[in-house]
Amino acid sequence: MDIRRIDETISVAPQLSVDDIAEAAKLGFKTLVANRPDSEEAGQPAMADIEAAARENGMEWVYLPVESGNILDNDVDRFDAMIREAEKPVLAFCRSGTRCTVLWALSSARSEPAQDIVAKARGAGYDINGLAPRMAQQASKQS
Known part of the structure; x- marks a missing residue:
């Protein structure tokens, strides 16, 4: 399992296996997206x-599928609401x-800047x- 910590609130990883979920829970992750x-x-x-593995290991489960290379503003809105809550x-x-990042x-x-x-x-x-142009566009949508 290749977990990459972005900050204290979120880490990202390539595709996880069912067997990886128990380890992720042991590492202290509370929500799996x-x-x-x-x-x-x-x-x-x-x-x-x-x-099922996430729930069995006491983790919250969030399914926010996004098409690779086609992240829409609506996808960002859904992710933003999810990460805040x-x-x-x-x-x-x-x-x-990469998509998660x-x-x-x-x-x-x-x-954030x-x-x-x-x-x-x-x-x-x-x-x-x-992503600089899209980040600038999103900055105008202060949450």
Whole structure:
């Protein structure tokens, strides 16, 4: 399991297996968020199985599927509401962790300076410099 901490409230990861969920709960994660659509790729674990494992391990489960390379403002709105209300820390996953990071960055741009967001993402191993125009657009939607 490749968990990448963005800050004290959220970490991201590539695709998790059902067996990873108990370990994530032991690490203290309270909410598990799936940003990957079910059946996006052959051989991917079923979201229902991951949800069951999350609930069995006392974690909140949030399913916010987003199409890779096509993150809409509505997706950012849903992520923003979720991250504000979720019990923390949150572990979000998708195929590589990038989608989760982009959703976090765009929603965070509503309340944090872009340079801080870029630095946090870089620290987790994600280069989001290309998001500058969209972060500026999201900044106008102060939450």
